[in-house]
Amino acid sequence: MKLFRCQACDNIVYFENRTCGRCGHRLGYIPELGLLSALEPGGDPNWTPVGADGAPRRFCANADHDVCNWLIPAAEPDRLCRACRHNDTIPDLSNADHVAAWREIEFAKHRLFYGLMRWKLPLKTRAEDPEYGLAFEFLADPPDPSTPKVMTGHDEGVITIALAEADPTELERRRTGLDEPYRTLLGHFRHEVGHHYWDVMVRDGGRLAAFRAAFGDETPDYGEALQRYYREGAPSNWRDFFVSAYATSHPWEDFAETWAHYLHIVDTLDTASAFGLSLAPPIDREGAHKARVDFDPYVSGDMDQIIEAWTPIAVAMNSINRAMGRPDLYPFVLAPAVVKKLGFVHELVRGEAAKGELSAGTAEARRAAE
Template sequence: MQLFKCTHCGQLLYFENHHCEKCGYPLGFEPEKLKLVPLVPVHDAVFEIYENGPETYRYCDNHQHGVCNWLVPTDSPSAYCKACELNRTVPDLSNPDYVARWQTLEFAKHRLVYALLRMKLPLISKFQDPDKGLAFDFLANPTEEGAPRVLTGHADGLITINIEEADDLEREMARKNMDEAYRTVLGHFRHEVGHYYWDRLIADDGRQEAFRALFGDEQADYGEALEKHYETGPPDHWQEEYISAYATTHPWEDWAETWAHYLHIVDTLETAYSFGMSVSPIVADEADDSLEADMDRDPYRLKKFDGLINRWLPLTFAMNSLNRSMGHHDLYPFVIPPKVVEKLAFVHDVCKEVKREARETSKVAP
């Protein structure tokens, strides 16, 4: 995530801010410009961007619930922003606990959508394209005794998230029960949208053979693979080829886990780049520069994956060391073996190719 600044007073801002703490100006995120901007009221909940011309905007309709600060052009036929128009089902808003959980989910989903927009990946709602669009259901477990729990997952472009995942205690209990090293709300979104983009970028675009060479044959029975995983666990020495134990389940899950980690890398490196960070351990051997890195390039603009991974590994060592100093577990509890680097590079190359194709198509469009 990039670092934002109020262009009225210079105050640094968080992505989720609704108003500037210093000057009090209302703030809104403009998804075309990918900027968090101060707003000047015009009339009847209509705003102009401070010192930015005559275009007018209104807040997304979900702003009233405190879950969205994104802007919609006043001439847009939709009441919702690019992120919220992906919602198919939201929790019962008469339940304050559900609203609080929905806010946590929306904060994570908006960060996800920001990354997808920066990557210039195809992003369209199922309301616009029922066959290839994307949609979200945010559901609570049913209250009826014996009714099945809501399962977080993806099917044909519909991502279902159990709002229980927004509860820190429930999520931590699930993490321990599933013997997972890492489990976050944003991580869920990144993983599940990885399944969606497997359909769009791999299956639809004819990249299956290249995919299978690295991840395996996705035609293997998914149900059987899942059942085997939960019965016997991951294979021995799985750390040599997979980013997580769950990635061993099936090639689709390997892709989704790898995809999620790619988004972890790019988004965190953008934050480090925005802060002008560098890593240079003062006790390191002068001949060993493997833990040194300057976050001097926007990761979304790096053409080769080497530029990402060579910055990422020193940064994660520093982040984990800082967390340990605070008495916490490692912020990034993963090891990236060479085989996983290959898989991450494949994700990177696919995304860059799709971005290039989109750019070329826009140049020839009438």
């Protein structure tokens, strides 16, 4: 995640900020520019970005509930921004607890969209693609405790997130109950959207053979594979071949877990780069713990360069967490076989990004010719 600057006073501001803490200017994110901008009133409901393109914009309708700070061009008919228009089901707005949980969920979802849009990955809504468009359902557990709880998951482009996952106590209960060293709302989004992009970019993108060479045959029954995993657990040597124990359950889950970790790594390196983070421990005579993120991991660097930067940064983050009495921030070891799978995701994402840039360039050239 990038750092941003208030165009009115030069204060550093952050992705979720609604106002500048120094000058008080209203802030809004312009997704097509990748810019968090200070705003001047432009006549209700419009705002004028300071120092951007000057085009009037208005806030997403979900800003009324303080769950979104993204902007829409004033001339567009949409009420919802490019992230919120993928919402199919939102919580009951008459319930204050549900709205609070939804707010936390949207913070995570918008961070997901920041990365997907930087890569120019395909993002069709259900209205644009009724069969495979990306949609979200944010659901509360039923009031009757004897009925099944909402399960977070994915089904043909529809991602369901249980509101209970926004409750820190419930999230920790599920994390420990399922023996997961890492469980977050953002992690859920990145994992579940990995299933969606497997459908779009692997299954329907002509990459099944390459996928099977990296992750194995996905045709064995998925339900039976999950039952076996929950009954027997992961093999004892899973760390040599998989990024997590759950990734051993089925090649689809292996891909989704690997996809999520790739997104974790790239966005964390992007944040490290924004802060100018570098590591050079004086005691490290061999240089194994040195790192400098002097490249944009979203657009440059091969997988070897990304891992070379990531490994010492992950060690440093874990050490800092331990100094605060907290568990490791990244409790995973990336074996060579896992790095190879991450490389598959890297090539998949970069390939789509290149196609997106080519398509955007063609459209721009066409507009210029007209």
